[in-house]
Amino acid sequence: MTNAIADTRPELAVATQTATDVVLDVRGLVTEVQTPRGSARLVDNVSLSVSAGRTLAVVGESGSGKTMTFLSALGIAPPAVRVTAGQALLAGQDLLASTPEQLRTLRGTAVSMVFQDPLTALNPVFTVGSQISEVLRAHLPIGPREARERAVALLERVHIPSPARRLDDYPHQFSGGMRQRVLIAMAIALGPRVLIADEPTTALDVTVQAQILELLTQLREESGMALVLITHDLGLVARHADEVAVFYAGRIVERAAVDPLFTEPRHPYTTSLFRSIPRLDETPGTKLTPISGQPPNLTNLPRGCAFAARCDMRADDCSVRRPELVPAPDPDHLSACLYWQRLSGDGGLP
Ligand SMILES: Nc1ncnc2c1ncn2[C@@H]1O[C@H](COP(=O)(O)OP(=O)(O)OP(=O)(O)O)[C@@H](O)[C@H]1O
Ligand code: SF4
Ligand SMILES: [Mg+2]
Helix, strand or coil: CHHHHHCCCHHHHHHHHCCCCEEEEEEEEEEEEEECCEEEEEEEEEEEEEECCCEEEEECCCCCCHHHHHHHHCCCCCCCEEEEEEEEEECCEEHHHCCHHHHHHHHHHCEEEECCCHHHHCCCCCCHHHHHHHHHHHHCCCCHHHHHHHHHHHHHHCCCCCHHHHCCCCHHHCCHHHHHHHHHHHHHCCCCCEEEEECCCCCCCHHHHHHHHHHHHHHHHHHCCEEEEECCCHHHHHHHCCEEEEEECCEEEEEEEHHHHHHCCCCHHHHHHHHHCCCCCCCCCCCCCCCCCCCCCCCCCCCCCCCHHHCCCCCHHHHCCCCCCEECCCCCCEECCCCHHHHCCCCCCC
């Protein structure tokens, strides 16, 4: 499927020929909103990238800007919200400098997003088959018969049993997990280079969650697409991610490959997150410690470190100096903590 439509996207063919395999490269993204209490930066200088065939996990508390980052990058942020700086390079093309027309073409063909609620994302009055066909026919010069054949093949790819028969069913005739599979089928229909899955399993029970993640990973491996997995579930991160970006108050506070992030976190917020969220990979009964306090108000951020009020390691200058995301010390392991060395095991002070 991916190969079949690759020729229709000459602008993306370049990506496969270049040495780099980074497919989505977000640089210095800033997204702001005006509120009655002043301007708020919902996304503050976020830079991240994901490569072909790799999974980037995006974690952080509710409201930390995970979803907004990707809505902004794809040009689908809510109308009140303005992207005021940055680039979102998709196979070299800046989405933020693209026309609405170009963006519409790229969404679906080059990048797709799957959300957490499969019931509201599907239209209840149309059959699943007609909804998949619509996605295909909006972008490809194919007739109804071919669209139907491709829709069957797509349902088969996401492991929906008896796909030819299920095509004429309506969304309510599918279970939650099956509906999520249908949405994934629609998201991969045009062979995107990047699939962004925003809490794709939150509404599902644990067994089905695991199956959906297995499916996403399998599709990623088969097609070589890049996967962005936005999740609260650190167990899923440990099992499925290659790299992790940890968000706090609209910024990335730590970014690293999955192993060093789990074994040697270099930001106190990451360590707090590990202590506060149940992990499927941990011994049952492990004691959880909620992170004390609340995330800061984005319209009234403290001057220094946004995590200072909740940080056990806070020092005097933390409320004055704003920590930048810097190598800690490995260039592939970034931390936005002034005192990351204290977490590095050698207890060193800067
Ligand atoms: N339409 C909007 N107008 C103004 N602010 C918004 C709008 N949508 C979201 N926000 C704010 O943007 C910030 C980031 O929200 P976002 O949805 O990206 O968080 P998130 O990390 O995805 O959280 P969750 O884990 O709950 O999905 C939050 O402070 C939220 O209140
Ligand atoms: S900069 Fe200071 S307050 Fe912020 S996370 Fe590091 S030690 Fe804590
Ligand atoms: Mg979200």
